[in-house]
Amino acid sequence: MPREQIVVGDCPQCQGVNTTCKYNRFESEDLRIDSWEHKCPDCGHRLTTAYRSDDEDTLVEEPMLCPYCGRRAGV
Numbered sequence: 850m851p852r853e854q855i856v857v858g859d860c861p862q863c864q865g866v867n868t869t870c871k872y873n874r875f876e877s878e879d880l881r882i883d884s885w886e887h888k889c890p891d892c893g894h895r896l897t898t899a900y901r902s903d904d905e906d907t908l909v910e911e912p913m914l915c916p917y918c919g920r921r922a923g924v
């Protein structure tokens with residue numbers, strides 16, 4: 850399961866520079882979940898989004914692009 854985390858800086862809440870961007874992918878036979886998390890270790894500010902292949906409401910064209918910083922998950 851791919852899992853990666855990078856530091857993207859700039860917390861919108863405390864102006865800290867250690868916000869991390871984390872990507873996770875879960876895949877089984879008929880379900881795929883791409884999930885993103887931005888988290889600031891200084892103040893705990895957290896943003897998460899998950900794209901599920903079985904949920905049309907959350908489906909986007911490019912689930913491997915971070916909705917917060919726009920980076921593409923490495924493959």
Ligand SMILES: [Zn+2]
Pocket residue numbers: 860861862863864865889890891892893894
């Ligand atoms: Zn913060």
Ligand SMILES: [Zn+2]
Pocket residue numbers: 857870871887915916917918919920
């Ligand atoms: Zn990001």
